[in-house]
Amino acid sequence: MPAVDLMSFDHEAVWRPWAVAYFLLVGTGAGAALLLAYARLVRIAEAKGALIVAASFALASGLPLLADLHQPARFMHFYLGSAPGSIMWWGSWFLPLFIVSTLLLAFMTGRRGNAPMCGGERMLTMIVGALALCILGYTAGEMSVVAARPVWNTLGFPVVLILTALMSGAGATMIIDSLNGEKGEGRYMLVVTGAATLVAFGLWMLTDTNLSTLAADYAPVGLFGGFIIAGVVVPVVLAVSAKASLLLRGVSGALAVFGALAFRWSTFNGAQLMSKTETAFYGHEAALSQDALRTLAGSAGLLILSLIFVTLLINLLAVRASKQTQA
Amino acid sequence: MTISRRGVLQGATALGAAGAAFWGFAETGKNFYQGVMGTAQAKGIAGGALPPEYKVDPATGEVILNPDQRVGYTMCMGCTSVCGIRVRVDKASGDILRATGNPYSPLSTNPHIPYDTPIKEAITGLSAYGEQGLAGRSTACGRGNAAIAKQNSKERILKPMKRVGERGSGQWKEISWDQLIEETVEGGDLFGEGPVEGLRAIRDLKTPLDPENPEYGPKANQLVVIPVFKNGRLMMAARFAKMAYGTRNFVGHRSYCGLSMRAGYAAMLDNLKKQPHLKPDYRHAKYMLFIGTAPGNAGNPYKLQGTLMGAARGRDGVKYAVVDPVLTNSQNHAFGKDNTWVPIRPGTDGALVMGMIRWIMENERYDAKFLAQPSGAAAQTAGEASWSNATHLVIDDPEHPKGGSFLRQGMVTADLEEDAQKAPMCLDAQTGELSPAKGRPATLFHQGTVRLLDGSTVPVATSLSLLRREALRKTLAEYSADCGVSEERIISLARDFTSVGKQAAADCHGGTMHAAGFYTAYAIVMLNALVGNLNAKGGTTAGGGRFKDVQKGPRYNLLAFPGKVKVKGVDAGRGGFAYEKTSEFNRLIADGKSPYPAQAPWHSFTQPMGAQWLTSVLEGYPYKAKAVITWSSNPVYGVAGMENDVKEKIKDTKRLPLFIAIDPFINETSRFADYIVPDRVFYEAWGWASAWGGVPTKVSTARWPVVDCQTGKTPDGRHMDMDNFFIDVAKRMELPGFGEKAIPDADGNLHPLHRSEDFWMRAGANVAFDGGAVPESDDTDMTITGVDRIRADLESTLKPDEWRRVAYVYNRGGRYEDAVKTYKGETFARSYKKGIQIWNETVGMARNSMTGKKFVGCPTWQAPSFADGTKVDKAFPPDLWPFRVVSTKSQLRSSSTGGNPYLDDLKLSNAIAINTVDADQLSIKTGDWITVISPSNRISGQAFVRHGIARGAIGIEHGYGHRELGARTHKIGKVILEGHSNRGLGTNSNDLGYTDPTSKRPALLADPVVGSIARQALPARIEKMG
Amino acid sequence: APAAASAQAKPKRWGMLVDLRKCIGCQACTVACTIENDVPEGQHRTAVPVYELDGPNGPSQAVLPRLCNHCDEPPCIPVCPVNATFKTEEGAVVVDAEQCVACGYCVQACPYEARFINHKTGVADKCTFCVHRTSVGLLPACVETCVGNARVFGDLNDPESEIRKLMAQHETKGLRPEFKTGPNVYYIGLDDRLASTVAVGGGARDLRQGLETSAHGEV
Ligand SMILES: Nc1nc2c(c(=O)[nH]1)N[C@H]1C(S)=C(S)[C@@H](COP(=O)(O)OP(=O)(O)OC[C@H]3O[C@@H](n4cnc5c(=O)[nH]c(N)nc54)[C@H](O)[C@@H]3O)O[C@H]1N2
Ligand SMILES: Nc1nc2c(c(=O)[nH]1)N[C@H]1C(S)=C(S)[C@@H](COP(=O)(O)OP(=O)(O)OC[C@H]3O[C@@H](n4cnc5c(=O)[nH]c(N)nc54)[C@H](O)[C@@H]3O)O[C@H]1N2
Ligand code: SF4
Ligand code: SF4
Ligand code: SF4
Ligand code: SF4
C-alpha cells in the first residue's frame, strides 16, 4: 500500500519555461554553428543559412537565460568571481563568447561579400565550432550532473539533448534555406542526427525506469506524440523522401525544431514535476499558462528580431561590399 | 529613398516581434529594473528573518535586550486551551511579531520554571545557553503561532454596527457608542419595523414571564445571554447578566462542547453541579486508554497533552490505545506497536466498555481493596488515595418511591441524629452485618432484601453488584456485535488496562457527544474506578485548581455587591430542572392526563442547556426570549442541526425582537444580529483564566493587553469591548454592581467599576495575594515585559501595597504554583476528596421526561436513542442509512480560526473521509465529489478514501465549511468588507444535525439523559455526484 | 595538545535531531518558521508531512518534519555559479542574499526539496538553522516552539550535548542515504519507507488538485 498523504506540501518548478526557451535557442544555434563549421571546413560550402541560424539563435538566447534568473540585474556576479566547480559558471563564459563570435563571423561573412573566405574567417569558423561544442557540452553537462533529478542524471539525457540540438540546428537551417530558395546543408545532418536520436532515446527508455515513469505519467503526449512522432520520425521521413521540395524541407526542418522543443519541454518540466522526496504536485506548469505564453511570445519575438538583424547585417554588408568591389 | 515592399514587410514583422518580445520580457525588465534601482529585499544570510528579540551571551548567559522589541506574557485563545504565551511585539509599529510559550506557565512548559525565577533568568532558560532552552522550552502550537494574524485582520469589527434591512442580509451601518447604548437599553422603533423592547423594559424581576407557569421565573429571564467559554473574561459578563440584570439564562457552551464527558465524570465524582473532571497522569501512567478523545490531535488542554503524549512515547514501558472511528495524530507510527488504534462503530463505545467491564468483573481484575473502602476514613486506613460507594446498598426497585436511592441508616434504624440518619449502609466485610459506611472495608457484592422501619421489605444491592448486573446484561459476543470491535480486542483492552495497577487511566471527551453520550462517558470513566486510580501517581487527577481571582479573595470580592440579584426560574433550554416540578406536569396530572411525554425533553440533573436556547426560545417552549446577546460564541456554526433549525426563524423579529452580538468578527451567528458590538481579540483583553484540567498544580493565567487595543474608543476614551458595553448598559440602567461603589474590598470599602481595568486589575490583586503575597516588581522587569505600559493604570486603580505585586504577576503572565508541589509520595498533592459513585443516586432517581421511566444510576449500554428511548438505528435503519457521521477536531484549526492565512496556507479545505472498503462498494475514489445525506440535510464535498477510518463511518474534520469569518461579503455603509470564497471551503458536519423526531416541539438531537448535543454518530448515506 | 583542550577549541557544528515518536504533527514548527523568517505563503523552510502507512496493527500515522539537512557534502553548494551559497563555520548551509542571482541551480541540485526561490526576497532561500538566532545564543524558532519537544538542536562536536547523547542512546537515521550527502538532521524512529522518495497517493495532494475544479456550497 502506498503512503496516503494526510498533510503534504507543494513546491513549484524552479526553472520556468524560460529555461526551455534558452536551451532550445542556444542548442539550435550551436547545432547550426557545428553544421556551419562542418559545411565550410569539410564540404567547402558557404552555408549561409546555417550562419544566419547560428548567429541569430545565439543572439536571441541571452535574454531568456537572463529571464530565468530571478535576479537578472545581477548577471555581473557571474564575472566578478570564479566558480570553476559549477558548470553553469563555465556556461556564463561560453555563452557570450559564442554569441560574439557567431555575430563576428556573420559580420566578416557579410563584409567579404562574394569574395572567398580568408584565413581569419576560417580561423573564426573553427572557433565558433569549438564554442558550439562547449555550449552543447556545458548545457548537457549542467543538467546531467544534477543527481537529484534522476531523469537528467543519466547517460541518455545529455546524448539526446545534444542530438536534438543538432537536429534542431539542421532543421532551423533548412527553414531559412528554403525561405531563401536554397537547398542548403541541413538535410543530411537532420536525417543522421534524427536517426541517432531515435536509437539513443530508445536505448535510454529501455534502460532507465525514471524515464519510463516520466514518459508514462508526467509527459506522455509531449514525449511520445510531440517529440518522437512529430519531432523526429516525421521530419526524418520527410527529409529522406522529399529531396526536391523546398516546402517539405522547410516543414521537415520546422518539425525538427519542434521536436527539440517538445523534448526540452517534457524533460525539463516533467522532471521537475517528479518529486524528489514524495510524488509531489508542483503547481502545474501547464502548456498554456501565462508563464509559458509569455515565454513563447518573448522568445519568438526576440528570435524574429535577431533573424531580421542578422539577415540585414549580412545582406547590407554584402551590398556595401559588392558596391566597394564595383567601385 | 524608396521603401521596398520587402522592407515594409520586414518592418512590420520587426514591429510585431518587438511587441511580442516586449510583452514576454516585461517581467524580466521589471526584475532587472528593481535589481538595479531597488535595494535587495534581503541582506546577508538570514533571508527575511526578524531581528532577534534579545541576545544571550554564550559564555555567561547574560541577556542583552533588543531595545526595539518587547516580550510580554499573556494568554492564548487559538483554541479553548487558554495556554500561557509570550508575545513579541515591535515597539515602533505596535505589531505582534511572533508568539510562543510562557515558561512560567504549566500549560506551555514541561515542567514549568519556578515562579520566583527572575524575568531575565527565565529568558536565559529559554536560550541555547547551556542548552537550557531544550529542556526548558515553552511552546505555542501551530494555531497558537498563527493566531497573531487575528489582531490585524481586515475582517475585524472595530466600531458598533447596526443592521440595515433584513437580519442576515449583510448590510450594516456604523453607529456611535452612545447610540448603541441608548438604543439597546431604551428600545423604540429601532429598525422602522415597529417598537422593540429595550433591555430596560425586559428587566422586570417581579412579574412572572408566564403567569401560567410561575416557576419559569421573572420576565428578566427573557434576556438570554450566550457567552464564550471560560476564557478568563466570563465573569464580567456573568456579573452583568446574572448578578446585576438577573436573568437565569447565562451559561457557557458546555452543552455543545463536552457535556457528555463532563456529566459522566460528574456522576462518578459526585458533583453534578460543578461537573469536575479527571485527566490521566500522563507523566507516570503506564497504560492509557483514550475513547472518543484524541490527545495530541485535539483534547483540552491541547498543547500540554501533546507535549505529555510526546514525553510518554519517549519513556520506557508506556502503552496506550486510542478508540476512535477515525485514525488521528494521537497515534504515532514511530512509537510502534505500543500504541494501537482501535476503530469502532460511531456511538457504540458504551458496548465496548461494558464488555470490558463484564470481562473485568468475571475475571475479578478490579482493585478489590480499593473498592471495599466505603468512606474516606476507610480509604485512609487502608492506604488508598480515594474511596467509592461500590459497597453501598441501593434500593433496587424502580417502582419503589425511594428506588434508586441508597439505603440510609435512618431507613432501618430509628431515633438517630440527623447526620447518622443519612449514613449510607453497607455490609461489613468481616461480620457481614448491615452497618453504616465507616472506617472499615465492606462487602463488594451483595443482592438481597432489607426490612425498613415501616415494616416493608425492599430489595437492595450494592452499587458494584448493580454495575456488574448491567455489565452482564449482554454477552461479550453481543457487545462485540454492537460496536464492531472483536471480542479478543475487547478482552485485550480490558487485560491491558488492568495489568498495571493504578498506573492505568481512561479518558474520553468529544467522541461521546452523541445520543448515547452520558452512559458512554460514565462507563468509560468508570474504568478508572475499577483500578482505583483517582489521586494516584500515574492514575488520574482532578487538577490543581486556581488562585482566587474574582471570587471572594484576600483583597476584593468581585462576585458580591450590594443589590446582587439571585436568579430564579427555569432554564430556557430545559436543563437542570425536573419536568415533574413544572406546572405543566401538575396540570396534566390534575386533568387526569398522562404527563408523559413532555412537549420536548427536560433534563433534571444537568446544567443549563445553552445549545438548545436558540431553538427553544425561537419556538417558545418553555418560553420566548425578548432579547438575545451572544458574545464570542457561535452556536449556529458549532451546534449540530442548529443552522437548519433556526436560520429562517431567527430572521423573524416577532420570534426574537432584539439580537445583539458582541464579537471582534462576524460569525455564522452574529451575521443575524441587529447590533454588533466590537470586542477585543485576546492579545488586547483583560481577564484571568485557568487550566481546564491536566495541570495538577494551581494555575491562574493573566490576560492583559500586550498590544494596544484596536477597537474604537467610547466618548470618554475607553476601548469599545464586551466589558465596557455591559458596564455602560448597566450604568445607564442603574443596575447594582456597576458604577461608583460597586466592588467591595476585604475591609468592606466599595470601589468603582467604570471600565475593564477596574474589575480585572482588582481580580489580579486577589491572585497576587492568595495563599501568600507575591513580591513586588521592580521597574526594570516591567520594562522588559511591557507591563510598564499599564503601570499608570495599575497605580491609579490599585492600592499602594497592591500594584507592584500585581505587576509582578503580569510580568509572569499569571500566577503558577511550582511543579515540585505536584505529588506527595505516591499520590497527588491536591487530591479529590469526594467518593467515587459507582452508583449515582441522583441519576438513579431521575426520570426520563418523555417516558417517565427512571434512569439507571450506574453505567450501562444503551445505543444512541431519541429522547423517548427509540433507537436511532430503528428510526434510521442501517440498510437505508448505512453510515454514521463523526466529527474530528482539526489539528490545524479550531472553530474560530477560520480565515487565518498561516493555517489556510497549510490546509484550505477538509474532505469527507470514508473507509476504503465502503468506498470501493460505492465506486468512490479520493477526490470524487460526493453528497452526504442526513435525515435533515445534505452537504457536498470531496471524498477522502482511507484505511484510517472505521467501516461505516464518515469522518469530517471540524473547523471548515464556514460561511462567515471572512467568507462572505458585508457592506458597512459604503464600505465593502470583501468576502473570500476560499475561506468557506470544505464542509461542516453540523449541517447534517437534526431535531429529535420524537419531540413534539423542536429540540436538537441530544443525549436522552443529560441533553448533550449529538454531533457524533449522525445517520447518513452517500451519493456520488455526477 | 590534551584532548580536552582540543575538544574545547573545536568550533561548534550544528545539527538537529527529530524524535519522530514525540512529534504530534501540530505544525507549530512550520508556522513559527514561516513567521520568524518571513517565508511567503505557499513556501516553507520546514514542514511536517503526515502519512498514513501500514503499521503492525493496521494503518498508522507517520509524521516527518522536513527541513534542510545542512549536509556535509551538500550538492547544492558546488553548483552555484556565483558562490552565493556556502557552509558557515558552524556547519549551517546558507545563501548570501545579495550575491545570489537566483538561477535556481541549487534548488535543482538539492535532493531534499529544501530550497526554493523566495517569492518575497527573490533569491534562493532555505532553512538557515536560524542563523540569526543561533549566532546570538538563541534556539531556532522551530525548536523553541516544538510542542512534542521532538526537535533537538545542538552541537555535534560536543559529546556532552543533548543531541549527541540522544544519538548515542538511540538508533538514528538520515534521509536519502543513497545521495551520500552527509545530512546533519537525524531522526529517531524513521520508517525506511519514508527515508527516500516516498510513494504516496490518494491523499491531500489529490484533494487539492480536485478542489479547484468544483465549486463549494452557498456562503
Ligand atoms: N486541534 C484542536 N484542539 C482542540 C480544539 C480545537 O478546536 N482544535 N478545541 C478544544 C476543545 S473546545 C475541546 S472541547 C477539546 C475536545 O477534544 P477531543 O475530545 O479530544 O476532540 P474531538 O475531536 O471533539 O473528539 C475526539 C475524538 O472523538 C472521535 N469520535 C467521534 N465520534 C466517536 C465515537 O462515537 N466513538 C469514539 N470512540 N470516538 C468518536 C473523533 O473522531 C475525535 O477524534 O479539544 C480542545 N483542543
Ligand atoms: N461538528 C462539530 N461541532 C462542534 C465541535 C466539533 O468538534 N465538531 N466542537 C464543539 C466544541 S468542543 C466547542 S467548545 C464549540 C465551540 O463553539 P463556540 O463556543 O460557539 O465558539 P467558537 O466557534 O470557537 O468561537 C466563537 C467566536 O469567538 C470569536 N473570536 C475569535 N477570536 C476571538 C478573540 O480573540 N476575542 C473575542 N472576543 N472573540 C473571538 C469568533 O468570532 C468566533 O466565531 O463547538 C462545538 N461544535
Ligand atoms: S493549544 Fe490552543 S490555546 Fe494553547 S497555544 Fe495552541 S491554540 Fe493557543
Ligand atoms: S539539504 Fe539540500 S539545501 Fe540543505 S545542504 Fe543538503 S543539499 Fe543543500
Ligand atoms: S539560486 Fe543563488 S544560491 Fe542558488 S545556485 Fe543560483 S545563485 Fe547560487
Ligand atoms: S532552524 Fe529556523 S529556518 Fe530552519 S526550519 Fe527551523 S525555524 Fe526554519
Ligand code: SF4
Ligand atoms: S512542532 Fe514539533 S511536534 Fe509539532 S509538528 Fe513540529 S516537530 Fe512535530
Ligand SMILES: [Mo]
Ligand atoms: Mo470544546
